[in-house]
Amino acid sequence: MYIQENNIIDCSSKSTTLSDKKKNGEERPWREKKIASVAYYELLEILTLKKAERVSLCGDILEFDVTTEGEMKLAKAWFCKSSLCPMCNWRKSMKLSVQATKVVTEVIRQKPNARWLFLTLTLKNVYGGEQLDNSLKEMAIGFNRLMKYKKVQKNMVGFMRSTEVTVNSKDGSYNQHMHVLLSVESMYFKNSDNYIDQREWTSLWQKAMKLEYVPVVHIEAVRDKRKKELSKLLLTDVQSAIQETAKYSVKDSDYLTGNQERDLEVVQDLETGLHRKRMISYGGLLKQVHKELNLDDAEKGDLVHVDDEKDDIQKKAYSIVAKWNWRQKNYYLRS
Numbered sequence: 292m293y294i295q296e297n298n299i300i301d302c303s304s305k306s307t308t309l310s311d312k313k314k315n316g317e318e319r320p321w322r323e324k325k326i327a328s329v330a331y332y333e334l335l336e337i338l339t340l341k342k343a344e345r346v347s348l349c350g351d352i353l354e355f356d357v358t359t360e361g362e363m364k365l366a367k368a369w370f371c372k373s374s375l376c377p378m379c380n381w382r383k384s385m386k387l388s389v390q391a392t393k394v395v396t397e398v399i400r401q402k403p404n405a406r407w408l409f410l411t412l413t414l415k416n417v418y419g420g421e422q423l424d425n426s427l428k429e430m431a432i433g434f435n436r437l438m439k440y441k442k443v444q445k446n447m448v449g450f451m452r453s454t455e456v457t458v459n460s461k462d463g464s465y466n467q468h469m470h471v472l473l474s475v476e477s478m479y480f481k482n483s484d485n486y487i488d489q490r491e492w493t494s495l496w497q498k499a500m501k502l503e504y505v506p507v508v509h510i511e512a513v514r515d516k517r518k519k520e521l522s523k524l525l526l527t528d529v530q531s532a533i534q535e536t537a538k539y540s541v542k543d544s545d546y547l548t549g550n551q552e553r554d555l556e557v558v559q560d561l562e563t564g565l566h567r568k569r570m571i572s573y574g575g576l577l578k579q580v581h582k583e584l585n586l587d588d589a590e591k592g593d594l595v596h597v598d599d600e601k602d603d604i605q606k607k608a609y610s611i612v613a614k615w616n617w618r619q620k621n622y623y624l625r626s
Contacts (some may be wrong), residue, residue: 309353309613309622320381321613322621325350327377327543329617334558335545345371350378353613353622359606366610370594374565375558377543379594385570386597387589388537390581391451391472394573395529398474398579405448406479407513409532410471412437412496413506416464420563423465427454427568429500430467437499438574446485448474449575453536456564458545458557465564470536471527474577480512540570547584 312318328349335343349371356366370379398405412434417426421556437443439565456465479485487495495509500506513529546557571590573581587593613622 293566306463309624321350321353324378324381325615325622326620327547329620330380330547331373331375331377331543331558334551337555338559338562340562342371346373346376348378349373351615355611355613356607357609357611359608363611364586364594365415368595371461371592372594374570375541375543375546375561377547380539380541380543382594382597384537384539385590385594386594387453388534389598390586390589391533391537392530393584393586394451394577394580395432397535397584398576399529399581401476402448404477406477407529407532408475409511409513409535410473410492411468411507411509412471413466413468413508414500414502415504415506416462416466418464420560423456423467423560423564424566426465426467427456427564428438430469431569432456433496433500434464434469434471437495440495440499441529442485442487442491444493446476447478447575449577449579450474450475450573451533451577452572453535453538454540454568454570456541456561460548461626463553463556465560472532472536474575541565556611581610 307334309321309495311321313319332343332346332349335346341601348369350368352368353365354367355363357363370376372379374380412430414426417423431454436451438447453470454467455470456467458465479487487510489508489510493505494512496506496508497504513532541561546554546561549567568589572578612625614625615621616623
């Protein structure tokens, strides 16, 4: 049994397949994500998209460092970083979650009296890649406009914003929505001059997007338990909002359904719609702290060291390498 990232390695197993488990015994989904990435690559091949070959090589070879104590961590790998690659999106989501937790922890330390909100902004569904492309561009512009409104800026400490696209299985349309973790001054809840209720958030979003219809908007306050110690505050009050904001921009189950004709159409649309789109952004103090902590871009940066701790392997004993076997559909250890 071989176990990655700060876990124990058991060399007594006769199996040559890679088994990467967390300390709680849960298997890390290397094989499942690679199988999904291969399925995605096969769709790209049919569509004759240039990135197909690059995606086919994603995570083909994984090298792990092992210490004398048996601890193990991914040391080398190559990832394609395609916006739809299941392997890369899994790594990005883990990295974003870790980075966001670090950022929020520091913001809470600097602004212990700040309050936290979770905002969801939506638009009507669109059809086809071109409509999705235009809608996502307009949505990013509209969000920036929303954040600049006087009443929104008045008590704003900072934000973390992620954009998600889901596929309607009934009519093939695409829903675009934003998850926004907001940090605001405690004065936000003082009176109507500061507080923005759900109806007003809806009105402001409609105005920012210049919509003729009333969009669906949801706002909720993250539970305030400031009497708890900082770590508990983060884990119990804000962590669920962080996880929601850090999840995949697109779930691979939306375009890997087994219905090839449908999947080809969806992948083509999503490749068009997500091309050169920034799905994650920070603002205000959260952006400043992200920079101060010297965190790289979770969307384009290093996907090997997703915990951002590159130097925690001590007394390296040896390395092991796992290579993807296309025929057996599994990772096998290479001598």
